[in-house]
Amino acid sequence: MKCISIDLDGTLLNSEHEITEESVKILNELEAQGHCLILNTGRAYADVIKLEAVQKMKMPIFCINGSVLFSAERELLFEATLTTDVYKEIFSILRKMDVGILVYTNHGGLPSTLPPLHEKSKQEIDRLFNEFNYDKILEIEDLKIYKLIALVHPDQLEIIDKVKRALGEKFPISMASSHPNNVEITSNEAHKGKALLRYQDIMNLTFDEIIAFGDGGNDIAQFEVATTAVAMGNAPMQVQQAADIVTKTNDEEGFAYAVRHLLGMLD
Numbered sequence: 001m002k003c004i005s006i007d008l009d010g011t012l013l014n015s016e017h018e019i020t021e022e023s024v025k026i027l028n029e030l031e032a033q034g035h036c037l038i039l040n041t042g043r044a045y046a047d048v049i050k051l052e053a054v055q056k057m058k059m060p061i062f063c064i065n066g067s068v069l070f071s072a073e074r075e076l077l078f079e080a081t082l083t084t085d086v087y088k089e090i091f092s093i094l095r096k097m098d099v100g101i102l103v104y105t106n107h108g109g110l111p112s113t114l115p116p117l118h119e120k121s122k123q124e125i126d127r128l129f130n131e132f133n134y135d136k137i138l139e140i141e142d143l144k145i146y147k148l149i150a151l152v153h154p155d156q157l158e159i160i161d162k163v164k165r166a167l168g169e170k171f172p173i174s175m176a177s178s179h180p181n182n183v184e185i186t187s188n189e190a191h192k193g194k195a196l197l198r199y200q201d202i203m204n205l206t207f208d209e210i211i212a213f214g215d216g217g218n219d220i221a222q223f224e225v226a227t228t229a230v231a232m233g234n235a236p237m238q239v240q241q242a243a244d245i246v247t248k249t250n251d252e253e254g255f256a257y258a259v260r261h262l263l264g265m266l267d
Contacts, residue, residue: 001036002265003207005062005196005222006255008041008048009115009178010215011232014251017115019053026256027057029266036207038062038199040192042178042218044104044146045070047115064104065176065218066195067146067186069202077202080189082145084138086171090185091134093166094150099159100129103137104147110137114149114178122153148185157181176218180236184218192222211263213255215239230258 037059045063061070069078103110111132172188212226215235220242223229231243247258
């Protein structure tokens with residue numbers, strides 16, 4: 001059995017945040033051949049299942065960079081969280097660094113998750129972060145914190161490097177960037193690659209091959225465990241360099257093109 005692990009934003013989704021009919025056709029053909037298809041994304045579960053095409057699919061969904069794993073039947077299989085103490089320390093550091101902060105929890109993303117921000121202006125995003133009362137987060141009962149995102153505007157990328165240096169090796173965390181203007185901070189047990197290996201163990205499976213598709217810095221983690229790593233043509237150069245194959249962009253049916261022409265899986 002082959003495992004095909006597919007990122008969403010910038011990979012399976014085009015610039016309109018849609019899964020095209022051609023991609024759906026390819027996914028259906030791969031499933032009919034008996035392969036294990038997995039959505040492996042930085043998105044929260046609620047932002048994944050909003051997608052109409054996903055609602056019609058029956059496949060495992062790995063969310064928040066491997067923090068939360070769901071089976072094809074939407075059963076929770078695993079979750080990795082940041083402790084409250086680690087969260088407080090990291091938050092304190094980020095608060096001093098002129099970044100917007102998103103907190104992904106079991107009660108949703110606070111003050112938002114990332115996808116809705118794509119539609120907002122710079123002023124609206126700044127207002128969102130400045131007006132939100134982060135103290136309320138720690139008052140939530142049965143709180144679970146899955147991820148922090150430090151976010152800057154595209155003209156402030158140098159701050160991202162400062163954030164990575166500031167956090168460094170000080171905490172039991174994983175750091176990755178789904179886009180050049182962010183840092184996603186999760187438990188060190190949360191990792192797109194570890195998630196694939198963990199799923200094999202949980203389900204008592206052995207994958208003959210793992211083929212991973214992605215476009216972001218957080219996809220390098222799944223490339224590390226993949227038999228074949230496929231980067232999108234729209235991926236940053238460092239992601240392309242970490243891959244075995246570079247396909248067309250997400251607006252040029254790059255996923256479908258790779259499956260048919262570069263990998264020859266549906267010949």
